[in-house]
Amino acid sequence: MRRKKRLGFAVMAIAIVILVAAEALPGIASLFLTLGAMLVGGVGMYLAFDDTERP
DSSP: OHHHHHHHHHHHHHHHHHHHHHHHSOHHHHHHHHHHHHHHHHHHHHHHHOOOOOO
16 A cells, blocks of 8 residues: 555656656647646556555
8 A cells, every 4th residue: 555655656756747848848749748747647646545445
């Protein structure tokens, strides 16, 4: 459980790096990188904050 939480925070950090990279690109590429960062961040939040127990 602890390992999954750390992985989630690491994935959210990667999403922040993707957002910073998206700022440097012009036009539509920035839009797609921003959408990708939102998707990656959502997966990270799921991993970090999902506290349901598996049987």
